[in-house]
Amino acid sequence: MICIIHNIMSVIVKHNNCGFFSCCSVRLHDIIKYVNINNNLPDIVDSTNQFDWYKPYNDSNDITNIYFNHYTKQPNISDINNIDFNHQYQFIDFSKLNYASLTPFIHKYFSLSDNIISIINTFNFKYNIDYNNTCVLFYRGMINKLKCHYVIIMIIIITQI
Numbered sequence: 001m002i003c004i005i006h007n008i009m010s011v012i013v014k015h016n017n018c019g020f021f022s023c024c025s026v027r028l029h030d031i032i033k034y035v036n037i038n039n040n041l042p043d044i045v046d047s048t049n050q051f052d053w054y055k056p057y058n059d060s061n062d063i064t065n066i067y068f069n070h071y072t073k074q075p076n077i078s079d080i081n082n083i084d085f086n087h088q089y090q091f092i093d094f095s096k097l098n099y100a101s102l103t104p105f106i107h108k109y110f111s112l113s114d115n116i117i118s119i120i121n122t123f124n125f126k127y128n129i130d131y132n133n134t135c136v137l138f139y140r141g142m143i144n145k146l147k148c149h150y151v152i153i154m155i156i157i158i159t160q161i
Contacts, residue, residue: 010044017052022090024110026050027064028102029087031109035080045071045109069111077104 011034016026027047034042048062055063083101112120123129 010046011042012046012048013050015049017050020051020054023047023050025087025090028105028109029085031105032083032085036083039080041077041080041108065113067113067116068109069113071109074108074111077108079104 011030013027013030016023027045027050031042031045045064046062047064048060051063055061079101083105084098085102085105089097
């Protein structure tokens, strides 16, 4: 939903309370949809109706700043013409995504917060993680098994943040 209040253009991310990755995909989709319609970045991105699984009981606030730096602290994006992204792209082969056009949006709206980076650094120190010798296995089960047409088990080599 696009909202105009006192000449401030905003995008209100639709209600989505699935997994974290799905919430992020919906948020990215709604931001890019706004950009493609208005040919500029929104002044405000309201994700209050998302991430309920990760909120304290009865918290109705937008908690994205717990996980990500506030987008106003990130550089603006210069090339915003006809960005190709859809929420359903989370179910396709990721190598088919246009990372050149998506990466600036990921950096602006999904850069890790200082708190998350601190947690990562704590784990790095505590467990002496060697990123050159670390492999992480993510298993996306059940619901995505019905939607995805590719292997459900993904092996991701972690690179240093």
